Amino acid sequence: MGTHVIKMPDIGEGIAQVELVEWFVKVGDVITEDQVVADVMTDKATVEIPSPVSGKVLALGGQPGEVMAVGSELIRIEVEGSGNHVDTPQAKPVEPAPVQAQEPARAEAPAQAPAQAASCRAAAPIVPREAGAKPLASPAVRKRALDAGIELRYVHGSGPAGRILHEDLDTFISKPHSSAGQAPGGYAKRSDSEQVAVIGLRRKIAQRMQDAKRRVAHFSYVEEIDVTALEALRQQLNGKYGESRGKLTLLPFLVRAMVVALRDFPQINATYDDEAQVITRHGAVHVGIATQGENGLMVPVLRHAEAGSLWGNASEIARVANAARNNKATREELTGSTITLTSLGALGGIASTPVVNTPEVAIVGVNRMVERPVVVDGQIVVRKMMNLSSSFDHRVVDGMDAALFIQAVRGLLEQPACLFVE
Template identity: 35%
Template sequence: MPQVLEFKLPDLGEGLTEAEIVRWLVEVGDVVAIDQPVVEVETAKAMVEVPCPYGGVVTARFGDEGSELPVGAPLLTVAVGSPVESAGGGADADSGTEDSGSGNVLVGYGTGAPPVRRRRVRPEGLKAAAAVPVASVAAATPAPAPSPVPGPAPGPVAVVSPLVRRLARQHDLDLRRLAGSGPDGLILRADVESAIRSAAEAPGPEAAASSPAASPAADGERVALRGVRGAVADKLARSRREIPDATCWVDADATELMAARAAMNSAAGAGAAKVSVLALLARVCTAALARYPELNSTVDQEAREIVRLPQVHLGFAAQTDRGLVVPVVRDAHARTTESIGAEIARLTEAARTGTLTPAELTGGTFTLNNYGVFGVDGSTPIINHPEAAMLGVGRIVPKPWVHEGQLAVRQVVQLSLTFDHRVCDGGTAGGFLRYVADCVEQPALLLRSV
């Protein structure tokens, strides 16, 4: 006798309470294996694939692509048991026939069962499975019916890039009404941009209905604070509420640092990974934090204690199309400059593709913010709560500078340190910043801590 089990959106950890459905990976009638990813969702931390803890036949899906679901809401139902296997056409339809579920419902956890080939179930087998009552903890509350799919083309939309989906949402475009020009009808960014231009040139009834004249409350464009942008907004607001911060800054001559970097990369030879300025500054930060551990700490407000942390988990700000994220280089204090650079490169690529895991975005103890890449000289950054400090780095540009008693053109950078005034006073913060500036001006000082 088949049994239909309801799989709900699991607790994704790190205090996340909701997620947006980006792409369904299975359809109703597909056979799924235990711990096979069934849906791709976007949380406030990252884009992740959610594995289903049951093996069997998908009998229902809840939520359209682009919709947002709270943790605990139904995602799909799966029919498990021998009738499902026979409906699939053979014993190989499900690799987990003896164990209908892994019991693992957190992203990143699973039994590691190999994925099986997706196959369609015969209609009679699916109907028989769907007729069985759902066995769920929340059986007393009937699961909502799947939302109707708008447009003439029901089912998953042929879109791979979440950037394309975001662009369509911003312009209220129904992707199901677009014909993709990519392979197998894949909808590309050019297709969405073409539809946006067409809508602007010849607005139809839908555009008129959504115009400010028809909607008095629409005074301007409204952008929802959710996902990554919403999480950043909440964290920054909390930092401003809870942390009494102060900022100090200094200009430094980075000419010798740039020359040292050029020498490192030249000596590495062709094909070797280049050492970035950010990696060098990260290594400087770890050396400075070893001298001034007060800044590698957090404040336990309830216990009214400052907690000085033994490891340096260095975060660095990375701007992506999904918003600002802060990936974390674990144990940066135990890494070489080359190792730090390689990890920064890996995390930066993951940030751009939206594949950072929650673990790679949390647990930082100090943040390095290189806003100089945006062409600005200085800033007063907001501390990444619950950390105690952040070092900001402006652009490195040629400026007049007094060098060895003579006026010369040197490569100058502005460094700023925003710190929690509860963990230290200005003398400690100034000492940290001055040491960083000294290492920038004389990279040989770092040899003392190698």
Template identity: 45%
Template sequence: MGIYRFKLPDIGEGVVEAEITSWHVKLGDTVEEDQPLADAMTDKATIELTSPVDGVIKTIACEEGDMLAVGADLVVLEIEGDGEDDDAEETEAAEAPTPKPAPLENKSTATPPPVPTAPRRTSDKVQASPAVRKRADAMNIDLADVPHAGARIEHSDLDAFLLSEREDAKLTSTQSAPAAPPEKPAAAKAESHLAEGETRIKVIGLRRVIAQRMQEAKRHIPHFTYVEEIDVTALEAFRARTNEKSADNKPKLTVLPLIIRALAETLKDWPQFNALYQDEAGYVSRFEDINLGIATQTDQGLIVPVLKRAQTLSMWQMANEIARLAEAARTNTLSTEDLKGATTTLTSLGPLGGIVTTPVINRPEVAIFGPNKIRKTLALEDGEIVERKVMNFSISCDHRVIDGYDAAAMMAELRARLEDPARIFLL
């Protein structure tokens, strides 16, 4: 019998760590080659990690929700025949003990390791894999500073170096700070114990990413929301006639492609809404193409695939592409390209849309559009009471770059197009 160490692979695109969002195996399981082991989530995508060999799971790297460095052991398997040479690893461990690395913090909250005050020495002659070099560069670590016992620096050496730096920083802080107050009695820690009937659910994966992004958006962006009521009676009649006359091979139109078409025409005159505010760099980027994020609810949470160059698409092209993106989001088959490049976002709950929403902007975008559900109402028209179909339409804006007057004026133009469908198609 031998040992095979399956390490978290280099996912590329500058990724140095990933969150293990779910395990498909447990200790002692017998697995076959290509059998799914775990799902790993980065800032760019979620990938399924499969076993490269047949074997039995002997160790698992971490719990669900923990961060794991590229190149670190994901699982260790016991396999038939000769495995890796563990003797060399044990010798190396004896010469340079490396404590079990703590899971790496999330990038958005992690404190980078201290930068050496001495002039940086070149690390060109230090032997290390491209993944190790990329990870060290991302954390501003000079490989020449990293102790290692083997012929080249491994991820475990980086982990040990980071851990020692943190311990040194903690020791320095302890020596310079006043003595800590005595620990509180156990009764004061009652909040850490489960209350009767309490269930705790760890916030991991997509839910964690959503939480972080929403928190960043609300912390950085001064939101304001403007709501316009739109009479969509004519629009709904136009949609019904179009669906009656459409070919059998075309999808039935929902109201969404019509809204997007009207929005694309309107934003030609209002480019400040189709923009990104790079606040830390101090500039706003405006775009000719409307790459519209379509917020889509899935079992894993809210995903925002991107409808590319929406202003160039016909209603049918939009309907087909929206259906493709929605299905890919629900089945977790979106490509990285499907998720990149949004310049503004539309979020809609369809029939569940409520009367009014106040959507949160997807930073660094400056606006997010939120059509609400269509409802019937009675209106007075030429002295007669008539039934109309109306929809409230919300827009949340970044008040640093968009004024309330501009939001109201832009929404008035959008309302005019939606209330007179012919204007949607007039250039």
């Protein structure tokens, strides 16, 4: 038997360090060739690390959240034959302490399980984890368990490394248990707490947001828009072409309005290198589409929006957003945007203050569409209204230019035929 050492690979583009996000194996596991053993993260994308060999895991080279140098030892595997490594006294594998990795937070959770589902049956004994042994589970699972009054330490996890899945909660709820597995409810006092490691994508988000707020002179501008005519056009196009070309959301119309308006405001479709003190105004409009994924916020890029048709841009938005949500977006799909569009859909609220996605200098935010009475030509009528909440880098964009840009976008959306007049 020999030892095969997998080293942290060179992911390219001059990256010297990556963060170890999650292990999918543990010491003692028997793995197969091409099995994914770990996720690592660059400054933008999560990368899966597969094993080139089959064998038994001897040691893991780091803990989730640890920043590792390219070329450092990632994992040791016992293999048939001589392997690729000879142990020396200076190169003994060191097995790290067991780690309970925490996933980054996500914005959405599945439907809540009824709290009383497990309380109306005869009790059955359950064995909790040892004291101090923290169960592995995603924030969505933790939220669901909290709402259901279930302590996760009593739930058996069937996922990798004992991770508790939604299916495990379903199984737990469907079986009778003693009250020991129930968390206090109602007005009962609580003293429990939970620590969540800030690692992986959540750490990158935190770093980027902190850097953006520290370096950018943010200011926001909110304007309301009458989208009655736009919504009527969208529904008409979907009714006529939806089956053959695909359904349109509001996003491709917003992208089109931004593209047209930016022709007169090139200083807004720009990036700012504040270290070199250089502003780059871009002819191409590469729109970042802020996307909430299971692991946090990502910004895949709709490239050359200025050259795309309404349906072409709609299709590409859906493709890159789905890739980001499923952690399949490539580094190229997550870099190079020149302006960002962010929307919380039905959760958009009345107004927001989005954070500029540096090194860009502008981000356009979409709020919720609502029907409400407004005065038109002296008459009170019901119209579909929506706010745009946009933020700008005041070091580069003057307040007047930002306001004029948003007013141009407003005019195009309120008279949607103008979107397509050249």
